[in-house]
Amino acid sequence: MADEKHPNDPLNPPTPAQDTSQSVPKTPAGEPGKPGDAAPTGPASISGPAIAPPSTSSEGNEPKPEVGKTPEQKTSGATAPSASTPAGPEAPPAASPAKPVAVAGAAPAEVKPAAAPKAAVPVPGPWESEMVTRFKERFGASILDAQSYLKQNYFVVHSEKSYEVLAELHDQEGFDYLVDVTALHYPERELQFEVIWILYSFERNERIRVKSSIKEGDKAPTVVPLWSTSNWLEREVFDMFGIEFDGHPDMRRILLPDGWKGYPLRKDYGIIQQDQEWVQINLGIPSGQ
Amino acid sequence: MTEQTDSLSHLDLNSSDKTFLATNELILNMGPQHPSTHGVLRVILKLDGEKVLGTECVIGYLHRGVEKIAEHRTYTMFNPYVDRMDYVAAISNGLGYCETVEKLLNMEAPSRAQYIRVILAELNRMASHMLWLGTHALDIGAITPLFYTFRDREEILKIFEKYCGARLTTHAFRIGGCLYETYDGFEEDVIKFCNFVDPKIGEYETLLTTNRIWVQRTRGVGYLSPEDCINLGVTGPVLRASGVKWDLRKAQPYSGYEKFEFDIPVGVNGDTYDRYLVRIEEMRQSIRIVRQAVGGLPTGPVMGKVPKVLKPPPGEIYHSIESPKGELGFFIVSDGSTQPYRIRVRPPSFVNLQALDTMVRGALVADVVAVIGTIDIVLGEVDR
Secondary structure (H helix, E strand, O other): OOOOOOOOOOOOOOOHHHHHHHOOOOOOOOOOOHHHHHOOOOHHHOOHHHHOOOOOOOOOOOOOOOOOOOHHHHHHHHHOOOOOOOOOOOOOOOOOOOHHHHHHHHHHHHHHHHHOOOOOOOOOEEOOOHHHHHHHHHHHHHEEEEEEEOOEEEEEEOHHHHHHHHHHHHHOOOOOEEEEEEEEEOOOOOOOEEEEEEEEEOOOOEEEEEEEEEOOOOOEEOOOOOOOOHHHHHHHHHHHHOOOEEOOOOOOOOOOOOOOOOOOOOOOOOOOOOOHHHHHHHHOOOOOO | OHHHHHHOHHHOOOOOOOOOOOOOEEEEEEOOOEHHHOEOOEEEEEEEOOEEEEEEEEOOOOOOOHHHHHHOOOHHHHHHHHOOOOOOOHHHHHHHHHHHHHHHOOOOOOHHHHHHHHHHHHHHHHHHHHHHHHHHHHHHOOOHHHHHHHHHHHHHHHHHHHHHOOOOOOOOEEOOEEOOOOOOOHHHHHHHHHHHHHHHHHHHHHHHOOOHHHHHHHOOOOOOOHHHHHHOOOOOHHHHHOOOOOOHHHHOOOOOHHHOOOOOOOOOOOOHHHHHHHHHHHHHHHHHHHHHHHHOOOOOOOEOOOOOOOOOOOEEEEEEEEEOOEEEEEEEEEOOOOOOOEEEEEOHHHHHHOOHHHHHOOOEHHHHHHHHHHHOOOHHHHHO
C-alpha cells in the first residue's frame, strides 16, 4: 500500500476519459436546456424551472404538487394569464375522475414554450386503480385526493376518517406491513401537521402512502391495534413533532429525555436550540453553546 | 437453556404456594454501558428469578438529530452524514440516500456506477455480517470467531481504503453516481478477496454450526413467528429466518440488482440459530453477486449528468434498499430549494429492536444477550 500512488489522487487523474465525465457537461447538442445549465454564471440566480434537472418525462411544467387542490385549479391558475385554455377555470372537476387527467396533461403542454421552454419536471398525476375507485365509493369525500408522483401512489385523507381508511387497507386490501409513520410541519398552513403512513403489501408487492393533515393540538388516531410496529414509530413522531396519537398505549418520548421541552423537528425549533434548563439541571453543566 | 426452564416447571411458579421457591419480581438495569448491548442501549428487565417477565428499551443516548441537520444542509452536504448512522454499513446508507435523491431528480446513475455500487454494497454487507458474527459469538461466549471474522473483514476495509481513502465512513457515492473511478487492479483485488473469503466462511461454520454449546445457546432462543415479524415490521435477515422469503433486492430491485443471479436464504424456525444460518448463507450469496458484478462491469462514465446546484422539483419520494440490517428507507420532501424540506430515515435497527420484548418474554436473562446480538442493531442507526 505504502509505495502505491493513491488511485484517486486529484493531481493524477487516472484517464482523460473519466475526467470529462466528472466535469461540467460540455456538449449541449441534444437538449436545448443544456447551455443554460452549464453556463458558469451562477445557476443559483436563475429561477426555479430554468435549472431543473434533465428528465425523461415529457409531461408539463407544473411545479406545485400541493395537496388539497385539484389539478384543474392549479393548471388554470398557472395558465390563465398566458394562454387561453379550452377548459376554463370554471369547469368543475366533480363529474368524473378521469377528466382532470386530460386537462392537466393538455393545458401545460400548450403554454410550455411561453412559460419555461426547457422544464421537464415530473407532475403528480391522478392515481387510478380499482382500489382507488372502491375507496372513493366507500369513503366518498373523505378521500380528498388519490395521486401518483414519480410512480409512487398516495391517498390524501380527511383526518376524521384516516383510521377507517387505514383499517380498511389493513383488513381488506392486504397491506400487512406498516413501513413507517412520520410527519411534516408546515407552520404557515392552517392544518399545520401532515401525518404520513407508508404501507406495503407483501402479497401485491405494492407500496402506498396515506396522508392526513391535522391542526396544532389535534390528535391523530393510533394504528397500534392494526400494526404493532407503529408503537415506537408514533412515539418518535410525538417526540419530534408533539403530535399525540389518540389511544396509544404508551405515549411518551422515546429518543429525547422525558422532561425535555420543545419538539425539535418543528420548523420553529432552531438548529442549535436546546432545553437549556434541562441540560443545566440534569447534566450540571452550563450549556455547551 | 430452554430445557432448564422446563425442568423448573414442576415447581409451578405461578401457584400461590411458594414454600419451596419464594420469588419476588426484580427490576434489573442492563446498560447503557454494557459490553453486550453493542453500544449505548439500556434495557430495563423485569425478572422473576432468572426468567424475563418483560423488558423496556431506553434509547436515544446517541441521538444527534440527523433529520434536523438535514433540513439545514444542501442535498450534497447531507451525504456524509448518512454514513454516521449505520457506521458498520456506511456504503449501504450512502447507496440508499443517493438513490433516493436521484429518484427525486428523476434520473439514474450510469450503469458502470451502478455495478460499482453493487460490488461495494455487497462487500459491505459481508463486512457487516462478519462484525455481527464476531461480536454475537463473543457475547455468547465463543471468542475465536471474533479473530477470524475481524481478520477477514480487514481485507474488505483495505479494498474500501484503496477505492475511496476511508475504511468505515466511506462517503464513496455521490448523487448521480460515484465520484471515483475504480483504481488499477480493483477487479483483481475484489476477485482475489472472493477467492480468499469463500473457504473462510466454511471455517466459521466449522467453529459454530455444529458446536454443541452454540447450538444449545441459540436453538429455540428468541423465537419470532412470521406473523409477529410482519406485524412488528421486522425486516432483513430476522424476517427471512422466520420463513418469509422477502428481500428488497428481489422484490423491488434497485441499482441493477435484477441483473444478478442469487438466492434468498430463508430459515424455518425463526430462532437465533436460524438467523445465524441465514446470515452465513447471505455472505455466500454476496460473493456470488460480487463475482457476477465484477465479471460484467461495463465501461463508461461513473458519474451522471447532474447540475452543480441540486434543486429537485417540489415533491416527495420514498425509496428503500435492503441494507444488511433490513429495509433502510429514505423519505425526502423537496420544496424546490437547494435544501430538503424534510428527510426522514426509516431505520431498520430501530424497528427491529422493537421486537426484542416479544422475543425475550419468558426466556432467561442470558438469552437476552443472545437476542440483542441476533437482531443485529447498530445504535447509531437506532438513535440517529
